[in-house]
Amino acid sequence: MPKPRVIYWFRTDLRLHDSPALQAALDLEPECLWPIWCWDPHYVYRVRNGHNRWKFLLECQEDLSGSISKLNKNSRLFVIREGPQTLLPKLFKAWRSTHLVFEKDTDPYGRERDAEIIKLAKEAKVEVVIKYGRTLWDSDELVRFNGNKPTMTISQVQTAGGKIGDVPRPLPAPKSLPDPGSLEFDFEIDRPSHDPDVNHTQRQSEEKSYANLKGPKGGFEVPTMEELGLIAPTKKLVGGETEALKMLDRIVANEDYTATFEKPKTAPTAFDPAATTMLSPYHHFGALSVRELYWRVQDVIKKYKGTASKPPVSLIGQLQFRDMYFAAHASIGSVFGQTHGNSHCKFIPWHLRSKIDEKTGLATKEYIVNSEEAESWFKRWKFGITGFPWIDAVMRQLRTEGFIHHLARHSVACFLTRGGCYIDWERGAEVFEEWLLDHEPACNIGNWQWLSCTAFFSQFYRCYSPIAFPQKTDKNGDFVRHYVPELKDFPAKYIYEPWKAPIQDQRKAGCWIKGDGTAGVVDGLQTYPKPMFDFSTRREICIQGMKKAYDVGLNGADEKVKDGTWRELFDDAAEGPTKGSNDKEANKGMRTHVEWELNDSDIHFGEDRGDAEEVKSPKKAAAQKESGSSGGGKRKRQDSSGGSMDKFVTKSASGSKSKAKKK
DNA sequence: GGGTTGGTTGTGCAC
DNA sequence: CGTGCACAACCAACC
Known part of the structure; x- marks a missing residue:
């Protein structure tokens, strides 16, 4: 019987250690093994991916490719520039492969994609081998042992996990890898459509990764940021299994x-x-196995x-x-990521709710701007100019x-x-989705529901x-001073509420507390915005709104939520959009916003609004963004708070000009 | 079936 | 500066 010819399809399992799927591939004792990555347009164009996370992915791929080559100089991670749905059937044929092996994926896109691939492999008479490896326990098993219900509490996970049995000990990395087979093929690339490209705001030049199946040099190399046209990254954390294992060594060496x-x-x-630990981004890309961490930690705990x-x-x-959110997502599916149609999610009449596609019942990438005030709060939150130094420091750290x-x-x-x-958690989740290195759909959605008290x-x-x-943890405000450098010389007494500082203290600290974050330099002094609202007032309003919404007691799957007649149950005193008797009537004439079109240029609003000189055309703003970002590598420490700071700098001159004019 | 208890990660004040 | 407590508008699990 001829030996198997195996394609090992890497996805979010960019490691050699503890990979049950890779081990299964090797256990087939293949004649040849192709470690490949399909460069999927879904992630390139259709999913929000910030430039920092792209860079982290490329680093993970480079590292893995190097590790593969160390085990076999003829092999590497072969990155092929095409989506798996069209590429794999062509590869099966061209390479006469007998097996396809990959690690199980549980998010909705991953499942849908894999189901299609399994069907295509069957048609090509290629055997598919799938092993779970991304979580402590197989997510589907957890759900099954939880009575086929989504895992909504940690004790459910512990109970169901206990029934499944011990978390498997990690497998060692292989000591050798088979040669890849022939890398020749004569088929043409199926080029994807670039439109819509939800990541266009991340790019400074044209995205060129689909120019050639084998990459620009023809060697299946890992793409570069330049090939993707992406702006320079600002992150410090470096991706890759090698780095992850070093970090893990350092962590467990500190036994206490x-x-x-x-x-x-x-x-x-x-x-x-x-x-x-900072390990979560490595878990996301599979550069570090969670079971490796689990057992390394358990072995330390035993001593205590x-x-x-x-x-x-x-x-x-x-x-x-992490397992709880994965299993909940696996069980609930696509609607886990939205309120609409999700019986596990409480309905709250948030501002800026997602627009729903009436045919599919799924959230579109648009949201309804029911309140211009809420829209401005959202922008100021996203870009770290709320006037609350702690909030702004965190959001700038996230972005950078x-x-x-x-x-x-x-x-x-x-x-x-x-x-x-009182803005929809789905708006916040979208921002985290774009900017977090460790963005994991299940965990991100779950945590936003947690914090918004909707599940x-x-x-x-x-x-x-x-x-x-x-x-509680930073009396002096060192964190704020670092990420909001405008405030670096403020007295500790006022560092979290600078609007309370007397004028002479503001002057001494070299920063006016003034305006809405777009003023820049005024009369030679840097400015930092006034708080966008009184916090304790807003807190009270929100809590009353939550109480009202809890009393009404709707969830996302209730008919009244789906048809918009939930409005009848709320009065105008309740926080949130309550005008009109149903969504159709209420949303009439309401503008919508495409979330991924919300970029730096959008922070020009507020006090300056209506000043013709200050309103930029999108093109002009994009050009300005490019010039601002191109110097990223050379940027001084002072500007480390990220792209939004570029805007402060750019805006400074015009801001002071406009001020002068008003005078 | 109703009361009790616990729930990863709050705040503000007293001591 | 740390710990304890009241506050109190929650829900789910459990007896």
């Missing part, structure tokens, strides 16, 4: 840290170094007997939460580094939704204060 870790006690204001921290706050607990502490995520999420702006968690009267909360 590892064994007594309690997430709620780690400081969200720590940034150099961070208080948490009863004194180690325990789930849910321990490191092990963090991994259990692609990473913020878990509790910082809580704080800004609470602020955007139930504890400040998993419901104690809406527990509200993060943008002033008191960071003070």
